[in-house]
Amino acid sequence: MAGVDYLADERNKAEFDVNEMKIVWAGSRHAFELSDRISRLVASDPAFRKDNRPMLSRKELFKNTLRKTAHAWKRINELRLTEEEANKLRFYVDEPAFADLHWGMFVPAIKGQGTDEQHQKWLPLAYKMQIIGCYAQTELGHGSNVQGLETTATFDPQTDEFIIHSPTLTSSKWWPGGLGKVSTHAVVYARLITDGKDHGVHGFIVQLRSLDDHSPLPGIIVGDIGMKFGNGAYNTMDNGVLRFDHVRIPRNQMLMRVSQVTREGKYKQSNVPRQLVYGTMVYVRQVIVSDASYALSRAVCIATRYSCVRRQFGSQNGGAETQVIDYKTQQNRLFPLLASAYAFRFVSEWLKWLYTDVMQRLQANDFSTLPEAHACTAGLKSLTTSATADGIEECRKLCGGHGYLCSSGLPELFAVYVPACTYEGDNTVLLLQVARFLMKTVSQLGSGKKPVGTISYMEQAEHLMKCRCEVQRAEDWLKPSVILEVFEARATRMSVACAQNLSKFANPEEGFSELLADLVEAAIAHCQLIVVSKFIEKLRQDIPGKGVKQVLGMLCNIYALHILHKNLGDFVSTGCITSKQASLANEQLRSLYSQVRPNAVALVDSFNYTDHFLGSVLGRYDGNVYPNLYEEAWKDPLNDSVVPDGYHEYIRPILKQQLRTARL
Numbered sequence: 001m002a003g004v005d006y007l008a009d010e011r012n013k014a015e016f017d018v019n020e021m022k023i024v025w026a027g028s029r030h031a032f033e034l035s036d037r038i039s040r041l042v043a044s045d046p047a048f049r050k051d052n053r054p055m056l057s058r059k060e061l062f063k064n065t066l067r068k069t070a071h072a073w074k075r076i077n078e079l080r081l082t083e084e085e086a087n088k089l090r091f092y093v094d095e096p097a098f099a100d101l102h103w104g105m106f107v108p109a110i111k112g113q114g115t116d117e118q119h120q121k122w123l124p125l126a127y128k129m130q131i132i133g134c135y136a137q138t139e140l141g142h143g144s145n146v147q148g149l150e151t152t153a154t155f156d157p158q159t160d161e162f163i164i165h166s167p168t169l170t171s172s173k174w175w176p177g178g179l180g181k182v183s184t185h186a187v188v189y190a191r192l193i194t195d196g197k198d199h200g201v202h203g204f205i206v207q208l209r210s211l212d213d214h215s216p217l218p219g220i221i222v223g224d225i226g227m228k229f230g231n232g233a234y235n236t237m238d239n240g241v242l243r244f245d246h247v248r249i250p251r252n253q254m255l256m257r258v259s260q261v262t263r264e265g266k267y268k269q270s271n272v273p274r275q276l277v278y279g280t281m282v283y284v285r286q287v288i289v290s291d292a293s294y295a296l297s298r299a300v301c302i303a304t305r306y307s308c309v310r311r312q313f314g315s316q317n318g319g320a321e322t323q324v325i326d327y328k329t330q331q332n333r334l335f336p337l338l339a340s341a342y343a344f345r346f347v348s349e350w351l352k353w354l355y356t357d358v359m360q361r362l363q364a365n366d367f368s369t370l371p372e373a374h375a376c377t378a379g380l381k382s383l384t385t386s387a388t389a390d391g392i393e394e395c396r397k398l399c400g401g402h403g404y405l406c407s408s409g410l411p412e413l414f415a416v417y418v419p420a421c422t423y424e425g426d427n428t429v430l431l432l433q434v435a436r437f438l439m440k441t442v443s444q445l446g447s448g449k450k451p452v453g454t455i456s457y458m459e460q461a462e463h464l465m466k467c468r469c470e471v472q473r474a475e476d477w478l479k480p481s482v483i484l485e486v487f488e489a490r491a492t493r494m495s496v497a498c499a500q501n502l503s504k505f506a507n508p509e510e511g512f513s514e515l516l517a518d519l520v521e522a523a524i525a526h527c528q529l530i531v532v533s534k535f536i537e538k539l540r541q542d543i544p545g546k547g548v549k550q551v552l553g554m555l556c557n558i559y560a561l562h563i564l565h566k567n568l569g570d571f572v573s574t575g576c577i578t579s580k581q582a583s584l585a586n587e588q589l590r591s592l593y594s595q596v597r598p599n600a601v602a603l604v605d606s607f608n609y610t611d612h613f614l615g616s617v618l619g620r621y622d623g624n625v626y627p628n629l630y631e632e633a634w635k636d637p638l639n640d641s642v643v644p645d646g647y648h649e650y651i652r653p654i655l656k657q658q659l660r661t662a663r664l
Ligand SMILES: CCCCCCCCCCCCCC(=O)SCCNC(=O)CCNC(=O)[C@H](O)C(C)(C)COP(=O)(O)OP(=O)(O)OC[C@H]1O[C@@H](n2cnc3c(N)ncnc32)[C@H](O)[C@@H]1OP(=O)(O)O
Pocket: 087, 100, 101, 103, 104, 105, 135, 137, 138, 143, 144, 145, 146, 147, 177, 275, 276, 278, 279, 281, 282, 284, 287, 288, 370, 371, 374, 422, 423, 424, 425, 426, 429, 433, 436
């Protein structure tokens, strides 16, 4: 029945103003209106259809992506979309493609590491897509260890050129997205060598393919690295392999903002930290945190709507069975993910602010906040992507058997999303960067150097090491000051314990290696505190709309208390809370689930996702799941014929043989 809203009752239960919540989710009225307009534009354009992706072969899939990307570019130009609108359009097209790396890494690398002259030369070409670029850093032998890269860029003073070379098999560039089949150019990371001296890894703009016929330039071997996890999914992307055989590029194609090579071959460093060479990664990690909130919210939207549609057991006198969302077990798995989606959204807004602030300071040669920005982007990228990948998989299970069908949208979402735990820095490696930052901070306590920003709580270390949680009743857990202090105390105690254990080793690096697992846990505790504290900060702002702030308050408490519940070992063993207080937290959590329950569908409607973007029969806005699931099955190519291909070769002979055997 077209037009019937099977979730109308659920929507009527909402205790808050959904339209106002949509604005909170989007970040502002402007952001909401823009996102709403562009999502509808994409959804209504048949060229952006995506439901056939899992059925396509790799070649068809890739060509399809090329077609869609070209169509998107055409629409962006025809409609004269702004950069913000164009980014949203690409987001709603929802198909990983070379353009992500062109806009997301190639352009930012030139902007961040290039000089004004280099900007003038390269950016106009890139903005018009007259060249298409990728970010070629990782090699077959090294990804995490950037200082271990082997590709060389040796300066030749005779010709005023760099010679880019891959000296070993393991130095082959391996993984860069957009490299395999599309990019004409790359920012290549290579060891800079002048006059026989190795100056470490630097970025170089290298042309890879002819702008006339797209063939690789002399000395370049380039191709795709092969099929990746899942059908469809990330296979729309041409992750590539690249080798150089003494390829020459002009000297002015080294990105020279951080350091320069003169005409004579002299290496000079600007008055900026070397780590700015890693600046593009900081930028993208911050984008990835924002993407985590979108990916998780998408899965949660599907699982929440479907959990209201799906009924199992509990029928009384022939009445309807129980909606599965009413089982406390379902709520205990689903609502913390719903709360996490909102928590990640708010922390990503804050992280974007932090990043912008750091960039402005860099312009004024103030580098003081760079270490914190690195620690926050690395840590939050790790925390949010791990939680999102696990959360998407949990949402699939929350949808029971039907969640395993591609038409649920969840298998593909998981397959596309899960590499986020690895790319842009393996999550464990990134947490260890946070741990180093924490250990440095602890070692400086009492030295007069004040911890600032997200680490400023450590200034109260003396108090946090011995404070006792004041919770006596379950409701006490609703006080933000209580939650904050408990999370700060846990993070401080875990960091200080690691620092104390480290100090027992004569060699700090040896100690660090031995304590890696504990250090990662301390880093996670610190990052979870950041997420909780940014949610609480958000709630201190003026948030208009009937009931909006109240329901966000519930989500904030669910996020914090669920983390507490899942990490009770940390909280109790560090003496931050007692086991009695832990069970009071659990009691409060159950009560919060009941409060959120009537708001669940409205909370996921607030994401304002179109059915096209969700790409899920189970998550349809109208909740009309079964007829559509049924119809979807018949679209499978296997159902094109009643008797399958192969019947005569393989099924019939077996059946006949069985008949003969039976007769014997
Ligand atoms: C429209 C937009 C769309 C965008 C979406 C795109 C789609 C995405 C699609 C997917 C795309 C996927 C694309 C891809 O995957 S691109 C490839 C991504 N690759 C990686 O992420 C590699 C990860 N490895 C590293 O980053 C480094 O090797 C690490 C950090 C591990 C070590 O580092 P290093 O080897 O140097 O050794 P060190 O640890 O002694 O550190 C030395 C000092 O440097 C400081 N430090 C380190 N790093 C930074 C930093 N970044 N900013 C500021 N500071 C930094 C550090 O704190 C320390 O400071 P101090 O303690 O001495 O004071």
